[in-house]
Amino acid sequence: MYAIVRSGGRQHKVAVGDIVEVDKIPTAKVGDTVELSTLLVVDGDAVTSDPWVLDGIKVQAEIVDHHKGAKIDILRYKNKTGYRRRQGHRQQYTAIKVTGIPAAAK
Numbered sequence: 001m002y003a004i005v006r007s008g009g010r011q012h013k014v015a016v017g018d019i020v021e022v023d024k025i026p027t028a029k030v031g032d033t034v035e036l037s038t039l040l041v042v043d044g045d046a047v048t049s050d051p052w053v054l055d056g057i058k059v060q061a062e063i064v065d066h067h068k069g070a071k072i073d074i075l076r077y078k079n080k081t082g083y084r085r086r087q088g089h090r091q092q093y094t095a096i097k098v099t100g101i102p103a104a105a106k
Contacts, residue, residue, distance in 0.1 A: 003101050004040040005059050011039060014098045019064060024092035032063045034096065041104050048104040060100040069093055 002015040008023030014036075028034055035058035041048040048054065069091040076085040 001041075001043040001101055001103075003038050003042070003057075003059050005036040005038055007036050014059060014061075014101075016098055016101055019095055019097045020061075021069075021093045021095055023094070024066060025063070025094045028063045028094065030063050030065065033099075034061050034063065035059065036061060038101075041101065043103060046104070053104050057102050057104060059098060059102075061096040061098045063094060064097050065095040067093055067095065 002013055005012050005014055010023070012020050012022065014020055025034060038054050038057045038059055039049075041054065041057060048057075072089045072091075074087040074089065076087075077083065
């Protein structure tokens with residue numbers, strides 16, 4: 001059984017026991033439980049994508065860690081003018097472990 005969930009403007013395919021990196025959830029602490037809204041639920045033989053049914057289904061997950069991603073170097077350069085700029089960025093992430101996906105009501 002797996003589900004497609006929305007978190008931080010992105011969609012993730014998750015199953016029970018998966019650890020997924022999502023954009024940082026600033027209000028949550030390590031060990032807290034969060035609920036993710038579902039877009040699609042697949043359980044073996046049935047696929048549920050009806051928004052009315054999925055309104056009541058929330059995927060349960062536990063916060064495992066807060067960390068930073070790999071550094072991205074941003075370089076700007078213009079030829080013959082001496083223009084050079086260097087900038088770096090490290091995205092903040094939250095690792096979550098999926099603990100439960102409720103079945104859709106039939």
